[in-house]
Amino acid sequence: MKDARKFYLQLAFTLLVCAFMIVPVILSVLAGVTENFFIGLKSGFTLRWVGEVWGLYAETIYLSLIIALACLAVVLAIGVPAAYVLARKGGFVARFIEETIVLPLAVPGLAIALALIITYGGFREFRSSWLFILVGHVLYTLPFMVRSVLAVLSSINFHELEESAASLGASFRQRFFGVVLPNCRSGILAGSLMVVTLSVGEFNLTWMLHTPVTKTLPVGLADSYASMRLEVASAYTLVFFIMIVPLLVAMQIMANADAPRKKRAALADDETPALAPAEGRP
């Protein structure tokens, strides 16, 4: 009897916390599709505000997608080989490099952006192109890819796989592309989803690095929150939600499929864990 009461009290508390997290999201989604939020839902539903957002901010949405995909390409090209090397080498040097790669997460984005501006702000062409933002996003997302691939590599015995391939006469290139990469594809996929999600939502660095012609979605959001009516700001936020929800769902599905391996790893306790999305900085 007492246990049941305790259960329901805790459930009620957890539901309350959940409401705190979700009610504002629901309100914002509703406001984005309501004719006049001040009057309320009875003023009717409309896609007018979404249309207005498209007219005003479509370019920010395109730019965010371009930067996210470019960021993914760069991070894949430099992060996956780096993770492989770290897994192969091990030891003190590898630990040190790994720690260094994760540093941009420990330092506020604002400080990194300031450092980039001080160092490269003088290169006009570079400063005013979207590549400047890309640099920031690559620094911020690289640790997620490296750790994600490293986590998979340190949980499988890829040394043995590689050695048996080598003994059969496979060249290094054949082993890397034919044995190593296929074996860590779950890590690459999980890392990729995280990189794209974080890049699409990155604000702290981007706000400092952007110029009036290189506005990304979160920069546009900040702009709309400061100057647009609530319905437009909400509709814009709705567009952002629509962009990240499929990514988050895919991540969740991957995490569930990966659960048995994670459980084993947690019991063994000897692998480098992947970084969770929770380690992104709001």
Place this chain on the structure above:
Amino acid sequence: MTQREYPRLFLLMLPAGIIFAAFFILPVIQLALVSGSGPEGLAAYASIVTKPRHLESLIATLLLSAGVTAVAVAISTVAGMFLARNRFPGRSVLISLLTFPLAFPGVVIGFMVIMLAGRQGLIAEVTRLLTGSKLVFAYSMAGLFIGYLYFSIPRVILTVMAAAEKLDISLEEAARSLGASPWLVVKDVILPALKPGLIASSAICFATSMGAFGTAFTLATNIDVLPMTIYTEFTLNANIAGAATLSITLGLVTWLALFIARSLSGATVAAAG
């Protein structure tokens, strides 16, 4: 096959190394140099405590972050323990809902606070119906507090859940069979076992709050939290050396907090979920 492959491994590491050195290490060194290049030289670091505006901003940020951390950890421990310990229909939906906001940038979190506590927000509407006057606090310290709580809770809940999964239930059963009351079990068995995880997630929560810019940018138009002070020094006052000094101080504080978190509980700290 190992010795021969060192050059190969080096080549594979090289692209990441070059990009990282050119766009992170070099700029950070540059930032450190610039921070000492103002008219006062390195004494500029003292301005954090001698300039009233900077000192106030530092104290406000520290207090806000500490307060948010305490409240977020308390709330998340209760909810996280509950979710880790009980299986019921809808549990995974609850967890998904609680963790969905993890991917929100700071500006969106600021907007969520506006939806709750802004002029057209939920609280304004409810208080208008109840008392006749609107309660609006989105753009005050209280609004900022709510916003920081909003991004902290899901992060801490995940860490608590991960720590709770590792607890040894037989210890609690032993305590209970020896006649310990439920409260004593919580105080003497569960909380001490969770302690490393809680300290680690507190440190992470504190560091995240100290450095949070997007939420402050949306809400703190009249409040000087450290990231906002840095931003104003840089953009409005063109005080680049001052902004660099404050950035490095802030970076060191957050890095130190995270370092403590990691050394207290190993590498698995916040890698929950």
